[in-house]
Amino acid sequence: MMHISEMFSARVPRYTSYPTAPHFHSGIDSASYHSWLATLEPTTALSLYVHIPFCDTLCWFCGCHTTVVNHYDPVKNYCGFLLKEIDLVAAALGTRHRVQHLHWGGGSPTMLKDEDVGNLNAALRDRFEIAADAEFAIEIDPRGFGSKNAKLFAQAGVTRASIGLQDCDPQVQRAINRIQTDEETSQAIAMLRAEGIRSINLDLVYGLPRQSLQSWEKTLAFALKLNPDRLAVFGYAHVPTFKKHQSLIPEALLPDIETRFRMAELARDTLCHHGFVAIGLDHFARPHDKLAQSARDGSLERNFQGYTTDGAPVLIGLGASAIGSLPQGYAQNVSDVPAYRKMLERDILPIKGGIRIDVEDRIRRQVIESLMCDLKADLDDVTARYGMTREMLSDSLTALSGYAADGVVSLDGGKITIAPEWRAATRLVCAAFDTYFAQGTVGHSVSV
Numbered sequence: 001m002m003h004i005s006e007m008f009s010a011r012v013p014r015y016t017s018y019p020t021a022p023h024f025h026s027g028i029d030s031a032s033y034h035s036w037l038a039t040l041e042p043t044t045a046l047s048l049y050v051h052i053p054f055c056d057t058l059c060w061f062c063g064c065h066t067t068v069v070n071h072y073d074p075v076k077n078y079c080g081f082l083l084k085e086i087d088l089v090a091a092a093l094g095t096r097h098r099v100q101h102l103h104w105g106g107g108s109p110t111m112l113k114d115e116d117v118g119n120l121n122a123a124l125r126d127r128f129e130i131a132a133d134a135e136f137a138i139e140i141d142p143r144g145f146g147s148k149n150a151k152l153f154a155q156a157g158v159t160r161a162s163i164g165l166q167d168c169d170p171q172v173q174r175a176i177n178r179i180q181t182d183e184e185t186s187q188a189i190a191m192l193r194a195e196g197i198r199s200i201n202l203d204l205v206y207g208l209p210r211q212s213l214q215s216w217e218k219t220l221a222f223a224l225k226l227n228p229d230r231l232a233v234f235g236y237a238h239v240p241t242f243k244k245h246q247s248l249i250p251e252a253l254l255p256d257i258e259t260r261f262r263m264a265e266l267a268r269d270t271l272c273h274h275g276f277v278a279i280g281l282d283h284f285a286r287p288h289d290k291l292a293q294s295a296r297d298g299s300l301e302r303n304f305q306g307y308t309t310d311g312a313p314v315l316i317g318l319g320a321s322a323i324g325s326l327p328q329g330y331a332q333n334v335s336d337v338p339a340y341r342k343m344l345e346r347d348i349l350p351i352k353g354g355i356r357i358d359v360e361d362r363i364r365r366q367v368i369e370s371l372m373c374d375l376k377a378d379l380d381d382v383t384a385r386y387g388m389t390r391e392m393l394s395d396s397l398t399a400l401s402g403y404a405a406d407g408v409v410s411l412d413g414g415k416i417t418i419a420p421e422w423r424a425a426t427r428l429v430c431a432a433f434d435t436y437f438a439q440g441t442v443g444h445s446v447s448v
């Protein structure tokens with residue numbers, strides 16, 4: 001049996017897409033994306049993601065595409081370009097498509113002032129037919145969040161708020177440069193609920209500097225007191241080669257891999273003991289929540305925002321670094337805000353790259369998504385949908401034999417099931433189906 005630290009030191013993707021973003025290339029450009037949009041059936045339902053890449057201060061652990069701004073001008077200016085991108089995308093689509101899921105993420109969309117929230121919301125509603133029962137989720141930094149913000153988002157139609165809690169221990173907060181009092185978090189939630197935004201998600205992160213199992217237990221207890229509907233419990237992805245500011249966190253302060261594994265276990269045991277259902281790898285939901293319902297009925301999906309109940313076949317990404325998922329493949333916007341602006345000034349869709357996906361990619365993507373969502377996959381079933389047989393995946397199955405011998409997975413012909421106690425190994429099992437993975441693993445974090 002392999003030791004936990006040895007097993008989880010492998011660096012693997014988080015599989016929010018397949019193929020994953022490091023394998024996107026510049027062969028997919030604005031013209032390719034334009035033609036992909038233009039050929040969508042007018043009746044195709046869409047999901048929209050809008051990226052706001054700005055924050056007030058920089059959290060040293062942050063892995064998101066964001067920049068710190070000291071004044072509002074760059075945010076205001078960016079919002080103007082977002083409106084232009086919305087116009088260009090809508091023109092390429094040619095039809096006012098129905099939207100059933102809208103997500104504003106970042107960075108911190110809570111940076112936006114009233115006028116820009118209003119303009120952005122109006123432009124989206126003008127160019128797309130946002131369904132009356134659409135889910136509208138927004139990511140919220142509770143620091144400095146006030147009742148005016150809560151009112152503004154409620155009026156814009158927000159139905160679900162995702163709140164960054166991360167960790168409530170003062171020592172940990174200092175070590176990540178994110179000072180956030182318990183009151184700030186609980187008041188933000190109370191204000192959102194008072195305005196009628198009732199679906200509340202909390203983001204927690206384990207594996208942060210100065211965290212211990214004892215401090216983590218307190219953070220979990222505080223999170224439970226806030227009575228959220230959902231929780232996302234992420235393992236800290238420490239990749240200072242790519243996120244330079246993370247080198248402000250001394251590696252000596254980071255919990256080791258075995259402790260990370262214990263923290264993930266403690267979160268699962270604690271949350272499940274308090275009535276939450278474990279969803280996929282790192283999410284938890286109340287049994288009545290839509291996420292738990294879709295996990296039960298097998299309709300759970302995974303996209304760039306994590307786990308979703310969103311059934312739309314197409315995701316349109318708007319804003320710097322945003323990624324779209326279309327029938328033909330993935331397309332990503334440039335991440336750098338000045339470059340994003342320059343392309344839009346020239347009236348071209350701000351695409352930096354992407355990847356076209358073939359039948360084999362689709363099959364492997366379906367297997368990986370099933371494993372990430374349901375902790376199981378049926379290779380015969382998935383391959384048959386494309387007129388193939390599971391023999392095409394025999395190399396991947398062979399790669400899993402070590403895990404099968406260790407009881408991490410059980411293999412029954414083409415049926416793979418991850419043992420519940422080895423949920424944390426899901427990304428490692430998925431990597432066996434990732435043919436691009438061997439081509440370079442530098443950009444990933446440890447697998448627990």
Ligand SMILES: C[S@@+](CC[C@H](N)C(=O)[O-])C[C@H]1O[C@@H](n2cnc3c(N)ncnc32)[C@H](O)[C@@H]1O
Nearest residue numbers: 061062063106107139140141164203234236237
């Ligand atoms: C865009 S932020 C959420 C909204 C807001 N900016 C905030 O921090 O409160 C998205 C979430 O990603 C997670 N995250 C950011 N950097 C991470 C990293 N390096 N490893 C793991 N999770 C990370 C955090 O839990 C964070 O709440």
Ligand code: SF4
Nearest residue numbers: 055058059062064107
């Ligand atoms: S964690 Fe959130 S608030 Fe902190 S820098 Fe990242 S995006 Fe900004």
